[in-house]
Amino acid sequence: MSKYYSEEVVKDTPSRQKSLDSVDKFLEKKRQEATKRRSEFFNIDGYLANSELYRNKFIDMLGFPLKENRDIKSVEKEFVASDNNVDIFRLHFTFNNGLYLYGLYFKQKQNPQDVPFVIGLHGGWGTCELVSSIQFDSSNYNHLVRRITDKGASVFAPQLLLWNVDCYGNKYDRVEIDSKLKELGGSVTALEIYLIRGALDWFIEKGSINKNKIGVAGMSYGGMYALHLAACDERIKACYSSSWMCDVFEWVKPDWSYNNAQHLFTAVETACLIAPRPLVIAMGNKDEYWKKGCVRTCAEVASFYKQMGFGENFRYVEFDGVHEVDTDDVEIDFLLNALS
Secondary structure: OOOOOOOOHHHHHHHHHHHHHHHHHHHHHHHHHHHHHHHHHOOHHHHHHOHHHHHHHHHHHHOEOOOOOOOEEEEEEEEEEEEOOEEEEEEEEEEOOOOEEEEEEEEEOOOOOOOOEEEEEOOOEOOHHHHOOOOHHHHHHOOHHHHHHHOOOEEEEEOOOOEOHHHHOOOOOHHHHHHHHHHOOEOHHHHHHHHHHHHHHHHHHHOOOOOOOEEEEEEOHHHHHHHHHHHHOOOOOEEEEEOOOOOOOOOOOHHHOOOOHHHHOOHHHHHHOOOOOOEEEEEEOOOHHHHOOHHHHHHHHHHHHHHHOOHHHEEEEEEOOOOOOOOOOHHHHHHHHHHO
């Protein structure tokens, strides 16, 4: 057998590093070009002239199935418990297209038609039960849903495709689902916002809620979804996003990356699509996301609100904490005061 030439693997280490460095430099250059193009595309004058145009382009960017029909075939209502000032139900939504969504509904016993209605969103590895303090004592959500209900609001907490399979079972691959949706022109973000909006349709039409007092609150992935939902849907009158705001080019995940987003809508522009509606963003000063551009991106959003003449409608809260919901009620009070 012939003996072929052989060498140590370190021989071409410099070449491989040069390849990596060239890609990094190339991407940074293209990012700078995209930033310039994005500033020309999304600006205060254009937004004031036609905010709906930008909202539709945002929905187009997220993609399928956001523009699909959201008709619901059936809703099953399962009583769970009566606790303090709320009756708790598990709601099961089946859409005409076969999609299914379930969630927990905390309905105020007194005057449910007059009180604020808040969509409460859990984060990664979580469930609607966890964010609602029904399981594991709420974890780092610090009783987000129940603190809102204790202040007199009703809350619907839907289940997202984000649970920890090692803890809850029901194995799935979120990135695979997202990839398949992107093959079809969509995204998992679009899918889940579609489902939440469908549930909101039902609550407005048949759930006896006040359509002028609808808000959203979420942490981590839930904070991301809170921003995206409010950006898509103007029926959301106020938004509380905790523990997510970041520079998405620095904090990259495939399921919150969208085709051509750097030329159109980053996290900053997404948040700006909520303006002038009230928006509070919170971040713990020991949260890893805080290091990924949170302060800078929030400053850009604050500037946009100020240019619109609604500076008081945006608030950034930096609290002493890690990746968690602030234990202080300042953000919840901001949200509910905006819905009062």
